[in-house]
Amino acid sequence: MLRLYDTIHGEVRDLATRDPGKLSMYVCGPTVYDLPHLGHGRFTLVWDVARRWFSFRGLDVRYVSNITDIDDNIINRAQREGTTESQVASTYENEWWEAMSRIGVARPRDVPHATQYVADMVSLIESFLAEDVAYVISDGVYFDTSCVADYGLLAGQPLDSLRADPTIEASQEKRSPFDFALWKFSKPNEPVWSASFGDGRPGWHTECVVMSLGLLGDGFDLHCGGLDLKFPHHENERAQAQAARRPFAQHWGHNGWVMVGTEKMSKSLGNFTSLTDLLERTDARAYRLLVIRSHYRSPIEVSPATVADAERALARLDTLARRFELPTFGGEQFVTQNDYVFSGRAKDLVTSVGVLLDEDLNTPLAVGELFDAVSSANTLADEGEPVEAAQLALAVAVVFGALGLAVHSAVHEPTRDDQALVSARDDARSAQNWAEADRLRDELVSRGWIVEDSAGGTRIRRG
RNA sequence: GGCGGCGUGGCCGAGUGGUUAGGCAGGGGCAUGCAAAGCCCCGUACUCCGGUUAGAAUCCGGACUCCGCCUCCA
Known part of the structure; x- marks a missing residue:
């Protein structure tokens, strides 16, 4: 039996599947507004390893991971660079897949894009408004967190013990500082989708709940992501599913951070290294070996x-x-x-x-x-x-x-000249002409080869 | 203030009661024409203070440090 730590229960539990032999798995993907960094690399590797192991064990894994292609960060970048949101999104989505391919992370079975699910998001928000679980204020539509009795389950503490950050000015119009945006009304020159409650764009938390339920259905098996998504992102996804009376993920998995020195690597600290840069050198x-050498829930x-x-x-x-x-x-x-x-x-x-x-x-x-x-x-x-x-x-x-780690060295084909040196060295060695053999070895080394003698004669390889 | 986590040998990193985790680096050896790769041996670590126990890195209590989350974040 496969077992996995479940964040909600705080313990390792059996990984139950809704349908025998099939595992439905959703992993929160990136917002494509910049190069992927090492943290992205870790979460994709961790869950890629999980997916592969579950598959090794015979499960048919439906692995879904989204691309968030509309978001404030994308809009900001587009405006800063004088280009369009879709241009920014497609540029960095391409970078994303390029990096994924290079670290050997398999393509998800489904890759929902947020912009393709806006109609479903609008319907969900309409239903919330109809039931007064959501309300409209000047800049958008907000979810009323007090309507969900067990809000705080993933945070590990009840709503009333959470503390709103005093440094952030809460909108006076919000009923509670923890209420979050389901929909943001568009400002001039921003991308816009029409909706009965006002034109605008969806909020991040709404995107993921709609896409995960949309593709995997009610009560899907496993929802994963970085530990920093536990709260508020996953909490808010869950809250919406609760409010919609739809069973949500049955099991939650969260991976640990990438650390730089003793600090968490993050965009806000500005101490991130891009995955693209790492792969250059x-x-x-x-x-991947670094990631699997420590436990997925530990910081690395x-x-x-x-x-x-x-x-x-x-x-x-x-x-x-x-x-x-x-x-x-x-x-x-x-x-x-x-x-x-x-x-x-x-x-x-x-x-x-x-x-x-x-x-x-x-x-x-x-x-x-x-x-x-x-x-x-x-x-x-x-x-x-x-x-x-x-x-x-x-x-x-x-x-x-x-586990997705290929055990092999890159193949380097020796040139004809290299091969001539190899056979010349074999001749010298069989003639016990050690000085010549050593000279030829030095020659090969200077050409970048590592020289090893074996029963079959001289063998060369790249380091 | 609430909640959660960490503190292991030169470095990384496992390990919830008793026997060397593992890797990297370092030292010694075997082997080799000499090397390389490989193999063998070596460091005998666990933040601190109490406690439980026949026995604790591992359990309990306390202290300290550091890190994270509490409407940007993988």
Whole structure:
């Protein structure tokens, strides 16, 4: 049984599915007004890993993740740059998918765009107004949080114990400082959709509740996102579903922050690193390894040192892949537990790692066991047990593959000249002409190759 | 003020009562023509103060630090 921490209950619980064998999963996606940053990279990796693991276990996962393509930040950027909102949105959505592709995050099965669901949002807001759960003031339509009895469930405290930030001037017209905008009336030169209660654009919290229920239906299984969405975003989505008397997500998952030093990385602190920049100078797999090496609910520290550490750890896996000529997995391809049949130590590995991952995605312990298995496979091979060694190595690749991490090194084809140097060196070595062999090795090294001798002769690879 | 979380060896990062998590870095060794990769060995850590226990990093109480959320945020 798959189990996962549920934010509302504050404990690890069975991940129940509404329909047998099928998991409906919604992950709050990005607002596309800037390059994706490391925090985006983490949440997409975390839930991509979850999705892949659930799929490995045989669930048919319907993974939905939205693109918020209308929002104040988009409008501000468009006005600042003298362009249109849709231009800003499409520019950064393209950047988003480019980055997702590079870190190996599989495309969601559905990608709803907020602007395509405005009509449904308008109907929902109309129904709220009809029941006086929402009210109109000068700048928009607001949701009356006091109408939802258990408002504060996700925040972990009741509404009356929340404190409105005194530094933010609350609108005098709002019934409560916690009431949130369902709809914002448009100002001149802003994008506008018509509605019976006044032309304008939808509020963020309304977008996600409409899209998740619209695609996954009432009482869908799992709703995920970054911990900072827990309150108020997810609380407000939930409040709207409650008010609409529609069963909402049955299970809530939240991932931890990316830290920079001791502070949370965030837009407001201005200490973010763009994912696009990281990928310019790092093997994208290193970031995935960094993410799965710690627990998804813990904060992770991303720095040049921790990234370099992960890259070196990755080299150990790549060496294994080279030694055993392992297949690669990842990208849009999902591995399932029925794809390979193992026996002996390989089977034991898949079983024990599976137990760890089934229990709230304990990837750090799983990674520990996998690295142990790397040593074991090398030892078995050294001790003349090639078949069992190869099985174990393959199991390592399969499990890492199930988590979306391809165990392989980038392929670099030697040129004809390089190959000539390699065979010349083999000749020198068989003639025991060590000086010449060393000279040829230096030559290859100067051409950027790492030179290793093996039973089959000189082998070269890129670092 | 309310709510939640953290404090582990040089670094990252697991671990809820007893045996080395794991990775990276460092030291020693095996192997190798010499290397590289690989393998073996090594550091014996757990914020502080009390307490419970035969035994605690792990449970309880307290203190301190740091971080986060409380109408921008993944």
